[in-house]
Amino acid sequence: MSEPALVALRKASFSYEDGPPVLSGLDFEVREGRTLALLGRNGSGKTTLMRLLSGGLRPDAGELTLRGRPVAYDRKGLTRLRTTVQLVVQDPDDQLFAASVAQDVSFGPLNLGLPDAEVRARVDEALTALDIGHLADRPTHLLSYGQRKRTAIAGAVAMRPEVLVLDEPTAGLDPDGRERLLATLGGLCEGGTTVVMATHDVDLALLWADDAALLTPDGVRTGPASAMLARTDLLHRAGLRLPWGIAVERLLRARGLVSGAAAGPRTPEELAALAHAHADGPGPAPTAGA
DSSP states (O other): OOOOOSEEEEEEEEEOTTSOEEEEEEEEEEOTTOOEEEEOOTTSSHHHHHHHHHTSSOOSEEEEEETTEEOOOSHHHHHHHHTTEEEEOSOGGGTOOSSBHHHHHHHHHHHTTOOHHHHHHHHHHHHHHTTOGGGTTSBGGGSOHHHHHHHHHHHHHTTOOSEEEEESTTTTOOHHHHHHHHHHHHHHHHTTOEEEEEOSOHHHHHHHOSEEEEEETTEEEEEEHHHHTTOHHHHHHTTOOOOHHHHHHHHHHHTTSSOTTOOOOSSHHHHHHHHHHHHHSOOOOOOTTO
8 A cells, every 4th residue: 555645635626715716626646755846827726736735725625634644724733734844935035034044044943932952953954955054144135036045945944844845946047046956956855855846847847857747727637747748738738838858859769869768858968968979979881982
């Protein structure tokens, strides 16, 4: 018998006041140790789903479970949920409010009533994980956009959650900032944190995620990222395009340059390396008289 999902929504429905249903009868689960990309068009319910997972919203019907146990929406139940699942919203300015980086990151652990020494240890650990230890005393209003993103994530990491849910974490970052953040998330995953990322970037999802969940008008479909993001029917219903890496792999397979179980290149750099390897390979056999 398989282990229950780390966190799951079962037959969950939700509507905002006086509005139509945003989610209806939704089944969605997060498996421990699997990076998960959540994709869908604007208005598909991604943000609502993430807020349901973190306890910011409560389903009108259905239930939220942690390791198979229903979440109770009382003080004890919500504390258990919020020490397990942490949500980082897209705009860091919606999350940062303290005078300095260290003060902001310490807010969550202080609210848990932890001893000062434990709070300091968690803050130091989170700042180190996000590579912003040198910014501990920096006023938050003097941070760059990328630094504010990292500070917001550090505040969630200081809670030591098992699941970190990120809403468009790479939006607004330059290429270097994006790569640094993805490397940081990789380190968190290696340390045992399960990361869920909502994104519109199908190329990023293909490159980064183990699994992909596509929100369509018919519900959510989840599976291995390479398989889900090759489903043009699901991508169309989710308002998404085919990832660059899948399109390139299909072309290379048609030309016999990729075969078997080998994956095609997922980035332009990998494509350039493949082209270079073929260019350096043995050329055609010489003709007679050459």
